[in-house]
Amino acid sequence: MATASRESVRKTLHEFLAEKGFRKTSQRDAIIEAAFGTHEHYTAEELLVMSRAIDKSVSRATVYRTLPILVESGLLRELDLGGETKIYDPNFLEHPTHNHLVCVDCKKIIEFEDPNMELLENCISRRLGFSPANKMVTIEAHCDEFKASGTCTRRPCDKD
Amino acid sequence: MATASRESVRKTLHEFLAEKGFRKTSQRDAIIEAAFGTHEHYTAEELLVMSRAIDKSVSRATVYRTLPILVESGLLRELDLGGETKIYDPNFLEHPTHNHLVCVDCKKIIEFEDPNMELLENCISRRLGFSPANKMVTIEAHCDEFKASGTCTRRPCDKD
DNA sequence: ATTTCTGCAAACGATTTGCACAGGG
DNA sequence: CCCTGTGCAAATCGTTTGCAGAAAT
Numbered sequence A, B: 001m002a003t004a005s006r007e008s009v010r011k012t013l014h015e016f017l018a019e020k021g022f023r024k025t026s027q028r029d030a031i032i033e034a035a036f037g038t039h040e041h042y043t044a045e046e047l048l049v050m051s052r053a054i055d056k057s058v059s060r061a062t063v064y065r066t067l068p069i070l071v072e073s074g075l076l077r078e079l080d081l082g083g084e085t086k087i088y089d090p091n092f093l094e095h096p097t098h099n100h101l102v103c104v105d106c107k108k109i110i111e112f113e114d115p116n117m118e119l120l121e122n123c124i125s126r127r128l129g130f131s132p133a134n135k136m137v138t139i140e141a142h143c144d145e146f147k148a149s150g151t152c153t154r155r156p157c158d159k160d
Numbered sequence C: 001a002t003t004t005c006t007g008c009a010a011a012c013g014a015t016t017t018g019c020a021c022a023g024g025g
Numbered sequence D: 001c002c003c004t005g006t007g008c009a010a011a012t013c014g015t016t017t018g019c020a021g022a023a024a025t
Helices: A002-019 A026-036 A044-054 A060-073 A115-127 A144-149 B002-019 B026-036 B044-054 B060-073 B115-127 B144-149
Strands: A077-079 A087-089 A099-103 A109-112 A130-143 B077-079 B087-089 B099-103 B109-112 B130-143
Touching: A002 A026, A002 A060, A026 A044, A026 A060, A044 A060, A060 A077, A060 A087, A115 A130, A115 B115, A115 B130, A130 A144, A130 B115, A130 B144, A144 B130, B002 B026, B002 B060, B026 B044, B026 B060, B044 B060, B060 B077, B060 B087, B115 B130, B130 B144
Parallel strands: A099 A130, B099 B130
Antiparallel strands: A077 A087, A099 A109, A130 B130, B077 B087, B099 B109
16 A cells, blocks of 8 residues: 555656656656655655665755655645754645644654544634635644653654 | 733733743843734744834844743743744733634734634544643635635735 | 843854756757 | 756855853842
C-alpha cells in the first residue's frame, strides 16, 4: 500500500510538473523520492539530507526552491506546529483531513482524523460567511505516561 | 468593560511580575499599556511602535525580551497563523477558548468561540491518551464577498 | 550596594536571491 | 539554441544576545 501510493504520488506529481511547465531534473526527482519515501515529518534541512542520500548533487537552494512546488501540488503539506522551523507532512494523500497532537514533553507528533471535527469546522466557517479552504487543528498535550512518571519514554532529543 | 478588564489585566500582570521577581520599569509599563490597550492583533514590531508612542525610550530588544514574559503570564497569546511573523493576541482574558479564521484573500482575522469545538478537542485528546494543554484551531477561508465579486472590501494592505 | 534591566549593535539561523554556468526541451 | 534549473555564496529578515552603563530594590 505504501508502495502503491508512492507510485500514484510520483505519477500525480509528474503530471503536475508537466502541466505547470516545470522541467524534470535529477535533483527534483531525488527530492521527490526523499519527500514521499517516508511517512515521517521533516524540516527543509532534513529533507536536504534525505535527498542527498539519493543524489549527492542536491543543494540546499534547490530543496528550498522545490518545496513550495510540492506544497502547491497539494501532495505535501506545510505545518506550523509551535516550533521555530516549518515542518513538512507527506501524509495528506492518504489522510487528507488529518490533524496533529503534539506532546509538550517529548515533542512527539501524533496524527489523528475525526469526521466530527471536519463537520464542525465547516459549520463554523459557513456560519461566519466563509468557505473553508484549509483547516488546521493542533493540540499540545501531556501524555498519560508523563502524568504518571514525570517524563516520556521518548525524551526530548530531536527537538528542544 | 474594556476599561474594567484592562484594570484587571494590569493588576494580574503586576502580581505576576512581583511573584516572579521581575522589576517594575517604565519601559515594561509602556509595553504592557500598549499590549493590552487594544483588542487588535499585532506583531512584535507593531508592538514596538505602539509602545514607543507611549514611551519613546522603549527599544526593540526590550519588546522582544518582554513579550515572552507576557505570554508566560497567560494574558497574552502567541499565534502562528500561516504568515512569516508571529502574531500576538491580547483577547484571551475575555475569550479564553477562542480560535481564528483567516480570510485567504484579505488576510483579515476573525475570532470565534465554539463550545462544541472545545468539547471535541478534549474528547479526541483523551481518546489518544493525552491531557490537552493548548488547543489551536485555524481555518483559512474565502469570504462570501470574495466569491461574489472576486475581491474583499478589505484589500491586501497590511499583509502580503 | 547589589542585581536586574536597558539600549545598542553585532550575532544568529532559517530562508531567499543574484549570478554565471549546466542541462532539459 | 533557448530558456529554465542549478550550486554557490552573499543577502535578508525576524529574533536573540553580549556588553557596559542605568535604574530598581
